[in-house]
Amino acid sequence: MFRALRALTLWFALLGSAVAFGVAVLVTWSVVGRAIWLEPIQGDVELTQMGIALAISLGIPWCQLKGANIIVDFFTQRLPAPTIRRLDGIGTLLLAATYALLAWRTSVGAFSVHEAYESTMILGLPMWWSYAALAPGLGLACLIALVQTAMHFAQRPLAALEGGAA
Numbered sequence: 001m002f003r004a005l006r007a008l009t010l011w012f013a014l015l016g017s018a019v020a021f022g023v024a025v026l027v028t029w030s031v032v033g034r035a036i037w038l039e040p041i042q043g044d045v046e047l048t049q050m051g052i053a054l055a056i057s058l059g060i061p062w063c064q065l066k067g068a069n070i071i072v073d074f075f076t077q078r079l080p081a082p083t084i085r086r087l088d089g090i091g092t093l094l095l096a097a098t099y100a101l102l103a104w105r106t107s108v109g110a111f112s113v114h115e116a117y118e119s120t121m122i123l124g125l126p127m128w129w130s131y132a133a134l135a136p137g138l139g140l141a142c143l144i145a146l147v148q149t150a151m152h153f154a155q156r157p158l159a160a161l162e163g164g165a166a
Contacts, residue, residue: 002161009061012137016058017141023051041133043123050120050130057137064095064144065162082155096145103138105130 027048030041041047055155063069071091076084110131118127144161 002147002163005147005161006065006163009144011138012058013062014138016055016062019051019058020055023048023055026051035138043120043125046123046125047122050125050133051058053130054133054137057134060099061140061144062101064141064148065146067158067162069095074092085152085155089149092145092148092152096142096149099138099142099145103135103142106138110135137146 026041026044032042034040073084076087079087110128113131113150114126114128121124147161149157151161
């Protein structure tokens with residue numbers, strides 16, 4: 001199961017990176033077009049907003065898997081290791097709840113925006129696409145955080161999930 005989660009998380013991160021790269025090319029082309037030909041790409045801001053939101057959403061599971069979140073351990077660094085693991089378990093459980101809430105609300109938002117026929121101002125793209133695209137990344141991050149929570153409470157090393165030696 002860990003191998004499948006790692007592989008899926010890696011594919012999400014690679015796709016998110018490709019989207020971010022595509023947005024960078026789009027913005028560069030639009031700026032150059034504006035400077036040289038006085039002709040920017042129409043809807044570049046809309047595409048940038050949607051693309052970067054998608055890229056971030058797809059990258060969050062990888063960050064969660066690798067434990068790349070900010071940890072403030074000033075008050076806990078001298079506690080016994082089992083206590084720290086329990087606190088880390090509580091932290092990952094809270095993150096899982098947050099990811100679940102965000103995935104749920106973006107899904108509900110996608111349905112709501114779809115029913116209202118909302119679209120972007122310049123290109124007229126359906127807004128629900130943007131909302132719906134966020135949910136899979138948030139859902140995968142939630143799953144990763146739940147697995148990490150179980151591992152923390154079982155006092156199992158996270159290296160098995162992350163891809164290192166167990």
